[in-house]
Amino acid sequence: MGVNQAGRVGNNVGSDVYPLRLTSHAYVRMGVAWQTTGKTVTLASTQEHHVLPSIADSALTARLGEKGQAGLLVHETTLADYNHDHHAAHGIGHVPHAAPLYNQPSQFDTPHRWAMTVDLNKCIGCSGCVVACQAENNIPVVGRDNVLSNREMHWIRIDRYFKGSVDDPDMVHVPVACAHCENAPCEQVCPVAATVHDAEGTNTMVYNRCIGTRYCANNCPYKVRRFNYFDYHATDPREPAKPWVGIPDEQQASDVPTLKKMVHNPDVTVRMRGVMEKCTYCIQRIAAARITAKNGYASGERSTDLVQDGELVTACQATCPTQAIVFGDLNDPNSKISASRRDDRAYEMLAELNLGARTTYLAKIRNRPS
Amino acid sequence: MSSISLSSDGTPQELSRSRQDKSDQPSQWEQQAYDPRERATLVLGEHDFTTVTDSIAGIALGKTPTMWYVAMSVSLSLLSLLVVTIGYLLLTGVGVWGNNNTVSWGFPIINFVFWVGIGHAGTLISAILFLLASKLADGYQPLCRSDDDFRRVLCGDFPRLARRSRMAGLLVIAVPE
Numbered sequence: 001m002g003v004n005q006a007g008r009v010g011n012n013v014g015s016d017v018y019p020l021r022l023t024s025h026a027y028v029r030m031g032v033a034w035q036t037t038g039k040t041v042t043l044a045s046t047q048e049h050h051v052l053p054s055i056a057d058s059a060l061t062a063r064l065g066e067k068g069q070a071g072l073l074v075h076e077t078t079l080a081d082y083n084h085d086h087h088a089a090h091g092i093g094h095v096p097h098a099a100p101l102y103n104q105p106s107q108f109d110t111p112h113r114w115a116m117t118v119d120l121n122k123c124i125g126c127s128g129c130v131v132a133c134q135a136e137n138n139i140p141v142v143g144r145d146n147v148l149s150n151r152e153m154h155w156i157r158i159d160r161y162f163k164g165s166v167d168d169p170d171m172v173h174v175p176v177a178c179a180h181c182e183n184a185p186c187e188q189v190c191p192v193a194a195t196v197h198d199a200e201g202t203n204t205m206v207y208n209r210c211i212g213t214r215y216c217a218n219n220c221p222y223k224v225r226r227f228n229y230f231d232y233h234a235t236d237p238r239e240p241a242k243p244w245v246g247i248p249d250e251q252q253a254s255d256v257p258t259l260k261k262m263v264h265n266p267d268v269t270v271r272m273r274g275v276m277e278k279c280t281y282c283i284q285r286i287a288a289a290r291i292t293a294k295n296g297y298a299s300g301e302r303s304t305d306l307v308q309d310g311e312l313v314t315a316c317q318a319t320c321p322t323q324a325i326v327f328g329d330l331n332d333p334n335s336k337i338s339a340s341r342r343d344d345r346a347y348e349m350l351a352e353l354n355l356g357a358r359t360t361y362l363a364k365i366r367n368r369p370s
Numbered sequence: 371m372s373s374i375s376l377s378s379d380g381t382p383q384e385l386s387r388s389r390q391d392k393s394d395q396p397s398q399w400e401q402q403a404y405d406p407r408e409r410a411t412l413v414l415g416e417h418d419f420t421t422v423t424d425s426i427a428g429i430a431l432g433k434t435p436t437m438w439y440v441a442m443s444v445s446l447s448l449l450s451l452l453v454v455t456i457g458y459l460l461l462t463g464v465g466v467w468g469n470n471n472t473v474s475w476g477f478p479i480i481n482f483v484f485w486v487g488i489g490h491a492g493t494l495i496s497a498i499l500f501l502l503a504s505k506l507a508d509g510y511q512p513l514c515r516s517d518d519d520f521r522r523v524l525c526g527d528f529p530r531l532a533r534r535s536r537m538a539g540l541l542v543i544a545v546p547e
């Protein structure tokens with residue numbers, strides 16, 4: 001594939017092989033010989049980012065001690081085992097929880113208690129949620145060089161876990177975004193309280209407070225926080241970062257190209273250089289649903305001012321082709337999210353850290369002979 | 371012989387007696403090889419006030435050696451390189467240090483720990499030498515201590531510069547909006 005005339009983004013992407021396709025050889029061209037050019041091109045791919053090295057295993061063992069048992073990152077089992085024991089996917093025994101030093105100051109459940117589940121059985125790893133999140137939340141395109149430097153800004157990443165032989169491994173896709181931990185490690189280290197919990201349990205970023213110490217990203221056990229190292233919104237992704245001398249808060253207005261401004265979601269802050277960002281549970285959609293509910297209640301069109309189940313979908317949830325992502329209010333016992341949380345397959349990633357994550361997962365069941 | 375001798379009436383002998391006072395028993399101080407009451411010679415050699423003044427004032431008042439200009443220009447060029455690179459860092463972003471989304475602190479924390487480690491180690495060694503009354507570093511101690519202080523100031527630069535670029539170090543101080 002190769003593109004020569006596709007505008008700024010598409011020009012000169014890939015290699016053009018159309019000169020090989022003549023009218024005389026429209027579909028099949030015989031007698032073509034390959035010749036190596038000797039050139040090497042590094043492929044900019046995010047697939048190998050966030051790979052867990054073997055040193056992580058030894059660090060985990062050292063942290064948990066001899067008796068400690070790490071929670072499995074991926075819970076999966078076969079259908080036969082699941083039918084025999086509905087908790088087979090979770091392994092033997094319970095993940096030990098260390099006793100908390102203090103009680104949570106709040107249950108973060110007023111008036112809603114937002115949570116999300118991701119069904120690993122349904123996830124096919126298509127990355128649709130990643131793109132939907134990028135479009136919804138004004139996530140900048142960083143360009144090839146910065147992807148090579150591991151600086152992609154996507155709020156969701158698709159982890160891959162392999163099992164079995166190298167030739168034909170079993171693979172599990174795990175979409176990981178901010179889990180909105182009730183006991184959030186990121187909030188405990190922020191020196192300026194730029195990341196705090198709201199009453200409904202979302203771990204919110206106050207962009208104007210952030211001074212970019214990146215302490216939270218270092219303390220995040222899921223590694224889902226993204227730092228805007230350069231002015232990705234203001235620069236062409238294919239060009240190196242350029243210096244900015246003016247006042248940063250005016251940069252969105254003066255330095256983002258007009259056409260690009262029209263691409264942005266007007267409900268979401270355009271973050272510029274030096275600000276940490278991460279999944280917000282689509283807080284703008286939550287706010288919009290809340291406003292609609294309150295206005296409807298005030299005008300007598302509805303009986304409650306609370307957001308009802310199904311009135312609110314996140315961008316990733318809306319786009320997921322297999323509906324693997326469920327988002328909703330845990331305060332409503334009849335909501336889809338509450339049912340999903342009660343499922344036998346439900347588990348919390350990194351449960352041994354006492355995080356109280358609001359985003360949980362449903363174990364994968366393989367339909368094959370064990 | 372006992373190191374503390376008592377007089378006939380049981381009171382300790384005066385320690386401040388002059389060395390010319392030859393009593394029958396030498397005091398504990400006189401038994402030591404090094405008498406702290408006798409000040410060591412501060413200035414060795416054939417020096418009087420004039421020659422000492424000349425040699426010290428000559429550094430400032432005399433003709434500056436050519437090598438001084440050479441060494442100073444090298445130092446200043448390195449310092450200007452520091453100013454240029456910090457300016458580039460502040461205007462372009464912390465990413466010029468090569469940090470990314472899993473290695474958020476690589477370059478700055480390595481340099482911070484390096485300089486703070488050297489600064490603290492220097493202070494500790496200096497303190498140990500002082501406590502042991504070692505004469506090893508006597509002349510160099512003020513220099514070493516001020517050098518350690520500079521290192522600690524330098525190490526503070528890295529967390530300051532590693533912040534969001536717009537106000538850099540100023541953001542360490544709480545500023546009302």
